[in-house]
Amino acid sequence: EPEVTQTPSHQVTQMGQEVILRCVPISNHLYFYWYRQILGQKVEFLVSFYNNEISEKSEIFDDQFSVERPDGSNFTLKIRSTKLEDSAMYFCASSVGVSRGFYEQYFGPGTRLTVT
């Protein structure tokens, strides 16, 4: 069964460093998402991406964040200068069509980011 994959599973970085989290969505999916979950809290939407453009972003997704689809398979989330409060589990998701609830979003296993 096709699945969303994410690398690395755990990333430790120092405050102020740049990190890139990588995701490979399901191959025939066209819509991509990033969510984050601070330890013990709820899952929060960060951004959605379609046709090489951001289609929606939350207030969490400020100028420190960026997303890219550098090739036909990868989808990346970059945090330019990490802060302690960026420590969280980051989930990538994809859907075959525009979600709006109609198509379910399939989630990857997550990348745990620890900023020290």
Added chain:
Amino acid sequence: AQKVTQAQTEISVVEKEDVTLDCVYETRDTTYYLFWYKQPPSGELVFLIRRNSFDEQNEISGRYSWNFQKSTSSFNFTITASQVVDSAVYFCALSEAFNTDKLIFGTGTRLQVFP
């Protein structure tokens, strides 16, 4: 404003007990979708079910069943004859059908099933 409330932070049961996880949502949209996801200890999010706002039929899938009641804005999830493997955090989520892609998650309910 959209919101999902899961008032039960943690529930503990003994195997074979039935357990119901509550979910209450708020939305101004008339068309929306509701979801349940399971997050086992390994951390991934596993899709369980999606319901649209026009379909209030209850659904059963094996030991899982869902009760959707628009009148009370609730979408509750029942596990019958719980098993240790059901131990996980369960999230209810809402997606409004127009102008947004995002899923709005509740805070989750941690279910512990003891042998």
